[in-house]
Amino acid sequence: MVNNKNVLILHFTVLIWGFTGVLGGLLSISAIHLVWYRVLIAALSLFIYFIFTGKSIHVDKEKLIQFFMVGGVVGIHWVLFFHSIKISTVSVTLVTLSSLTLFTSILEPIINKTKISKADVGIGLIIILGIYLIFKFEFQYVWGIVFGLGAALCASIFSILNARMVKMTSPTVITFYEMLGAFFWVSVIMLLRGDFNAEMWLTDADWAYILLLGVVCTAIAYVLGVAVMKELSAFTVALTTNMEPIYGILLAMLIFGQQETMSLGFYMGAVIILGAVFLYPYVKVKIENRERKLINRKLH
Secondary structure (H helix, E strand, C coil): CHHHHHHHHHHHHHHHHHHHHHHHHHCCCCHHHHHHHHHHHHHHHHHHHHHHHCCCCCCCHHHHHHHHHHHHHHHHHHHHHHHHHHHCCHHHHHHHHCCHHHHHHHHHHHHHCCCCCHHHHHHHHHHHHHHHHHHHHCHHHHHHHHHHHHHHHHHHHHHHHHHHHCCCCCHHHHHHHHHHHHHHHHHHHHHHHCCCCHHHCCCHHHHHHHHHHHHHHHHHHHHHHHHHHCCCCHHHHHHHHCCHHHHHHHHHHHHHHHHHCCCHHHHHHHHHHHHHHHHHHHHHHHHHHHHHHHHHHHHC
């Protein structure tokens, strides 16, 4: 019963994450301004959370630098993600972002110096086929796809690094400092580009959307996500998280309507990518179980 409740909370959290793309499409400001506000509000929200819970945010200098640098990657990821939405559609960006699995299958063994998984290679090749179909049939959104792939690459890098850092530090503390790091690096980029200008002023509607994005879709969703992930298996979490692009696309179609209608080729590519991403946990578990059985037989 408790697990069912946690699964429902996780689905609700993933639905909120899927809604971030829609908010990116609704906000009138540019991607870099949007991210600047988002990480600032998220950091302030988490700081308030720490004050109310009385939890310590103390970390040593070495970890602080690590979190700030990874925060920079997180900031770039979001700038690329929202810029992709601005120049293409929510659907194109969310499906392209699913290539995160492909990049992780390549980068994780390199960064962690581990053996390359057969399941990772197989799923990666299927995802490449799906991306090729989207490129072929939605070539007018070529730059949206390129920026979406860049966002997926950055997401893969910070996900791998976070998986290592979370073993030594609280995930909420990591997120707080990464939000501060993202805010710092995005501010530096904006300063160098002269982006602190009148274009970053928010309309009344923008204020509502940006607060929703920063507080609900970032800070609250993260705290909820971490809380239930402690109770659920990694397999359940991986499978449920894969619903994010589907929830996002459905919400985008509901809100933006005709604007989100794509070609048959796009949907073929999307089905291939999302199908591969969904099958990934099943295939990985089956291959790992088979390899474990072979090792046990050799030992006995």
